[in-house]
Amino acid sequence: MPEIHALPNIARNPGVPLQLDWFDQIAVNTPAAERRAATLTTRRTVKKEWQAAWLVNAVRCMDLTTLAGDDTPERVRRLCAKARSPLADHILDGLGLAGLTTGAVCVYPTLVSTAVKALDGTGVPVASVATGFPAGLMPLNLRLAEILYAVDHGADEIDIVITRAHVLDGNWSALYDEVAEMREACGAAHLKAILATGDLKTLRNVYKASMVAMQAGADFIKTSTGKEGVNATLPVSLVMARALRDYGARTGQKIGFKPAGGMKTAKDAIAWQILMKEELGDDWLKPDLFRLGASSMLADIERQLEHHLTGRYAASSRHAIA
């Protein structure tokens, strides 16, 4: 059962020089990854009485997100109010969760200062997307300037997007250099590298892009922007978890993982946590190393916790992860 954890304390990834031989021999067996991901939630069941704790942990690890074209300061203030107090008062009281917050909020750069102000004194980090989110098809100097803008306005974390063409062309040094420059521009802010895996064509490319982003100093690797045709999936996440494990074995560094995009249910929240526990261990159940990037998952988690409190939980979600 996941414990209740303190707010994030992310160690910086110092990175390493580009090492192409770290994935020369890599073989990703796509059908095997898909099979393993498909059986994830049936191999390991979460005891009913522990489901509430897993869901609370998902809240603690959530990057509560709004990344819509019609975002306004008022919407971001409401999002921040939800991040400060993510569940209804009677649920927080009933489950003894005073002080529970989400892992972070995630917004566009022009809304960072609104979020920083709204979260003042809470310790909840503000993440900003940058570098031409979501497609990244802008000159590098402008993409770096966007990072500087977000950092200047108080962003604690920067979710960058990579140039997908570098991956599709196998131009690993270009990908490495781009991420390394972005990392430099982040200064003290943490860098999450969004790989946009739905655009990368193969799981082999996903593994390689993960490894190069980590070598270039990414503190987290993140699946998706939420805007690709296919966003976070379990097979992709499994491959990224294996890359995280391999990078850790070679460098001793623990790098974070953020699945994002298209995850909407409490069942998703539990499935991804099981993946983390099985593939990487309990350290990846803390906000330091694990975030769920989601704009619309919290409502279902809140509903399930409400059921748990009122005793209807057992009846309605006994098979939630079967």
Ligand SMILES: O=C[C@H](O)COP(=O)(O)O
């Ligand atoms: O980074 C987070 C994603 O953009 C959220 O995607 P979503 O709106 O599908 O939950």
